[in-house]
Amino acid sequence: MSATSSRITGVHTYDIRFPTSREHDGSDAMNPDPDYSAAYLVLRTDAGDGVEGHGFTFTIGRGNDVQVAAIDALRRHVVGRRVEEVCGDPGSLHRDLVGDSQLRWLGPEKGVMHMAIGAVVNAVWDLAAKRAGKPLWKLLADASPEWLVSQVDFRYIDDAISPDDALALLRARADGRVEGERVLLERGYPAYTTSPGWLGYADDKLVRLAREAVGQGFGQIKLKVGADLADDVRRCRLAREAVGPGVRIAIDANQRWGVREAVEWVGALAESDPYWIEEPTSPDDILGHAAIRRAVAPVKVATGEHAHNRIVFKQLLQAEAIDVLQIDAARVGGVNENLAILLLAAKFGVPVCPHAGGVGLCELVQHLSMFDFVAVSGTTRDRVIEYVDHLHGHFVDPVRIRDGHYTAPTAPGFSAAMRPEAIATYTYPGGAFWAADLATRQEQQGMTA
Numbered sequence: 001m002s003a004t005s006s007r008i009t010g011v012h013t014y015d016i017r018f019p020t021s022r023e024h025d026g027s028d029a030m031n032p033d034p035d036y037s038a039a040y041l042v043l044r045t046d047a048g049d050g051v052e053g054h055g056f057t058f059t060i061g062r063g064n065d066v067q068v069a070a071i072d073a074l075r076r077h078v079v080g081r082r083v084e085e086v087c088g089d090p091g092s093l094h095r096d097l098v099g100d101s102q103l104r105w106l107g108p109e110k111g112v113m114h115m116a117i118g119a120v121v122n123a124v125w126d127l128a129a130k131r132a133g134k135p136l137w138k139l140l141a142d143a144s145p146e147w148l149v150s151q152v153d154f155r156y157i158d159d160a161i162s163p164d165d166a167l168a169l170l171r172a173r174a175d176g177r178v179e180g181e182r183v184l185l186e187r188g189y190p191a192y193t194t195s196p197g198w199l200g201y202a203d204d205k206l207v208r209l210a211r212e213a214v215g216q217g218f219g220q221i222k223l224k225v226g227a228d229l230a231d232d233v234r235r236c237r238l239a240r241e242a243v244g245p246g247v248r249i250a251i252d253a254n255q256r257w258g259v260r261e262a263v264e265w266v267g268a269l270a271e272s273d274p275y276w277i278e279e280p281t282s283p284d285d286i287l288g289h290a291a292i293r294r295a296v297a298p299v300k301v302a303t304g305e306h307a308h309n310r311i312v313f314k315q316l317l318q319a320e321a322i323d324v325l326q327i328d329a330a331r332v333g334g335v336n337e338n339l340a341i342l343l344l345a346a347k348f349g350v351p352v353c354p355h356a357g358g359v360g361l362c363e364l365v366q367h368l369s370m371f372d373f374v375a376v377s378g379t380t381r382d383r384v385i386e387y388v389d390h391l392h393g394h395f396v397d398p399v400r401i402r403d404g405h406y407t408a409p410t411a412p413g414f415s416a417a418m419r420p421e422a423i424a425t426y427t428y429p430g431g432a433f434w435a436a437d438l439a440t441r442q443e444q445q446g447m448t449a
């Protein structure tokens with residue numbers, strides 16, 4: 001098969017679930033028992049080089065099958081496409097997926113269908129970066145400003161950022177890219193850790209993990225809040241005592257509050273000097289975030305992990321509703337839409353501190369922040385990528401943290417590929433782990449019957 005005529009031949013999907021709820025890993029005020037899961041896909045081609053594109057979106061258990069079905073519904077747009085065409089211009093596929101005249105009704109550009117689009121688009125970028133022999137961050141950082149701008153859908157955001165604005169931002173940074181890459185490879189990208197702060201953890205575990213985080217070089221930790229005020233006051237004090245005054249403590253309510261409640265609750269925690277309050281209220285309440293921000297300053301307001309798309313981010317910025325913008329690699333329509341969001345943030349001068357954790361979100365989003373540093377913002381000041389030390393061992397090219405920093409990946413691709421044995425073990429419900437789990441539960445039911 002000649003290289004110029006190779007086509008995508010298959011979209012293979014997997015429902016992969018990890019039993020994280022049993023240790024309260026990932027527990028917060030809204031999500032007490034998540035089983036971290038991935039609706040996962042593999043693109044195969046007939047190029048004969050064995051190179052595949054891997055992508056996924058993250059869910060927390062039930063509904064992962066629905067998410068997989070949504071990816072399956074996009075197959076007709078993908079299978080049969082020319083590999084060179086789609087890898088040379090992932091934006092063309094992105095536009096076709098978003099524009100499907102019938103599936104669009106299920107969004108538009110939000111929810112399960114949009115997350116499925118993100119998974120497919122990200123798989124194409126993984127394939128493109130592997131074929132180019134570069135990690136995704138470098139594929140993007142080496143690209144011309146004109147090509148990057150061609151990858152962004154400016155529909156519904158050109159009142160806030162025009163293609164010319166985006167081009168000017170990227171061109172202004174072009175001369176600094178070589179030095180930026182050198183600094184990135186030497187130092188990595190700053191991280192903060194959420195590992196000490198899950199709501200289900202006992203106080204002694206919180207204190208121990210907070211101290212360990214500081215010892216590991218993290219300059220910021222995060223605590224989950226929002227279930228019980230007295231508990232939060234106590235836990236924030238313990239954390240502050242554990243880390244001392246020089247380490248930032250972010251707090252995260254995972255959408256638990258209404259606007260007034262958020263203002264009161266954050267006010268009660270102010271004595272522990274929180275750096276930002278994350279997701280204080282509904283992710284759809286743009287004006288609510290703006291009101292909270294005005295009321296709780298100097299505590300900063302952060303959100304974005306549940307923001308549907310670039311249009312919501314545009315409004316959060318226009319309304320001066322956030323101090324910190326939290327992209328998520330697997331919530332919106334993939335790399336293309338995140339390019340739009342990074343450019344919006346740069347235009348408004350708001351730092352980007354990505355949401356990560358879950359399954360593989362750290363692996364993905366590091367590439368976007370590293371590209372942002374090299375080719376867009378040119379700085380890591382007040383910027384940190386979330387880090388959670390769960391489930392990395394299931395990935396072929398897991399993140400590497402050194403002295404509180406993400407080390408820049410060097411392997412070609414988007415770091416999205418899961419190890420085949422992890423897929424075989426944790427595929428739901430037929431994988432080895434879940435099959436054994438089901439058998440055990442049936443046995444227990446038999447004994448109590």
Ligand SMILES: [Mg+2]
Nearest residue numbers: 252278279305
């Ligand atoms: Mg969060």
